[in-house]
Amino acid sequence: MNIREALVKGRQYLKEQQIDSFQLDAQVLLSQVTGIDRTGLFMRQEQPLTPQQQEKYQILLERRAQGEPVAYLIGRKEFMGRDFVVTPDVLIPRPDTELMVETAVKFFHKNSSCPPVAVDVGTGSGAIAVSLASLVQELQVYAIDLSEAALKVARQNAERLGMKERVHFQQGNLLEPLLKTMGEEVSIITANLPYVPSGDIPTLMRDVKEFEPHLALDGGPDGLDLYRLLIPQAYRLLQPGGLLLMEIGPGQGTGAKKILPAGQWQGTVLKDLAGRERLVLAEKKGEHF
Numbered sequence: 001m002n003i004r005e006a007l008v009k010g011r012q013y014l015k016e017q018q019i020d021s022f023q024l025d026a027q028v029l030l031s032q033v034t035g036i037d038r039t040g041l042f043m044r045q046e047q048p049l050t051p052q053q054q055e056k057y058q059i060l061l062e063r064r065a066q067g068e069p070v071a072y073l074i075g076r077k078e079f080m081g082r083d084f085v086v087t088p089d090v091l092i093p094r095p096d097t098e099l100m101v102e103t104a105v106k107f108f109h110k111n112s113s114c115p116p117v118a119v120d121v122g123t124g125s126g127a128i129a130v131s132l133a134s135l136v137q138e139l140q141v142y143a144i145d146l147s148e149a150a151l152k153v154a155r156q157n158a159e160r161l162g163m164k165e166r167v168h169f170q171q172g173n174l175l176e177p178l179l180k181t182m183g184e185e186v187s188i189i190t191a192n193l194p195y196v197p198s199g200d201i202p203t204l205m206r207d208v209k210e211f212e213p214h215l216a217l218d219g220g221p222d223g224l225d226l227y228r229l230l231i232p233q234a235y236r237l238l239q240p241g242g243l244l245l246m247e248i249g250p251g252q253g254t255g256a257k258k259i260l261p262a263g264q265w266q267g268t269v270l271k272d273l274a275g276r277e278r279l280v281l282a283e284k285k286g287e288h289f
């Protein structure tokens with residue numbers, strides 16, 4: 001079997017198995033087993049596959065047909081232009097979350113005199129924390145997750161992407177590990193905590209509900225349980241004028257703004273490129289730096 005035949009076979013098989021992204025997935029999986037990038041596959045269509053490559057490709061196609069996400073099959077996902085290692089212990093970073101990183105970077109560029117300190121809570125693969133450290137000079141990022149297994153992956157990403165000196169990982173519940181040692185010295189807190197309402201979990205796509213960690217998804221009855229607990233903790237760590245950024249899902253904007261005490265916070269909801277509510281930007285009231 002050559003590359004052209006393998007692509008046709010993979011594409012047809014995944015289509016029959018009702019995988020929507022059958023064309024792209026067949027290419028990415030073949031690229032993974034051959035070590036040839038996607039453009040290269042089209043340049044080298046007549047190149048034969050070795051029996052080992054054919055066997056590996058077949059196994060990956062079957063796992064994909066069962067709903068296993070491509071990112072877990074190949075062990076990586078691109079986020080903010082960088083490749084992050086992902087395993088089933090971490091949520092696969094989503095393009096929607098890039099809005100949070102872009103918003104935080106803009107804030108630091110606009111407020112050059114604010115302390116170069118950020119916190120990323122629920123860091124998962126470390127995608128937000130490591131991207132922020134890469135994009136904001138001299139920024140120190142404290143990154144927390146409840147899951148030790150997720151932190152192992154995040155540490156690996158910080159090391160691979162050269163940010164290990166400036167991203168500091170801690171295991172713990174929300175901001176608790178920092179509340180013991182820090183005061184109002186943080187400029188930004190990024191939080192992509194679980195926000196899927198518990199009742200919606202059964203309606204999620206199979207790829208998500210059967211393969212991604214439920215600890216990364218379930219946000220309680222209205223999806224905002226963890227944010228309710230986070231907001232008073234964030235208030236204690238942020239400088240006046242500092243920002244708490246919370247990722248939300250479509251339709252959660254009004255509810256999320258309501259849980260911000262009006263005397264303490266100025267809340268705004270940002271939409272993603274698809275026009276869906278995606279990010280709550282909460283500024284701590286008080287004198288700015």
Ligand SMILES: C[S@@+](CC[C@H](N)C(=O)[O-])C[C@H]1O[C@@H](n2cnc3c(N)ncnc32)[C@H](O)[C@@H]1O
Pocket residue numbers: 090091092093094097121122123124125126127128144145146147150172173174192193194195215216217226
């Ligand atoms: C939606 S995932 C986001 C992962 C990553 N920040 C991203 O954007 O790709 C949520 C993360 O929050 C972590 N988490 C859940 N509950 C937590 C808690 N109470 N304290 C700290 N982290 C928590 C999960 O382990 C998971 O890694």
